[in-house]
Amino acid sequence: MERLREIGDIILRVILIIGFVFLTVDTIALIADIFLPVFGFYTVVGDILRIIANVVLIIELWIVYDDRYR
Known part of the structure; x- marks a missing residue:
């Protein structure tokens, strides 16, 4: 049971990191799009x-990650 919890924590951590990276890149692209409106x-x-x-x-992702892994 403990092993499943560890695997679940690893999967959650990967999802949080991927979501954080995706949202950061999307936000940077949107900021660039504001200055080059098509x-x-x-x-x-x-x-x-x-x-x-x-x-x-x-x-929100940062708060969840911080609460879960500190």
Whole structure:
């Protein structure tokens, strides 16, 4: 049973790290897209809203990771 818990912790840690990396890269791409808008103003507003959502998710992932593995 302890072995399964260790495997579950490893899987959770990998998922958290992949999610953190994906959201960080997506946020950087969105910031770059704001300065090079292709489709006009409305996509810039959508990009800003996605950046805010990504930052919130990054903070939530960080809190979960920090609480779980400290």
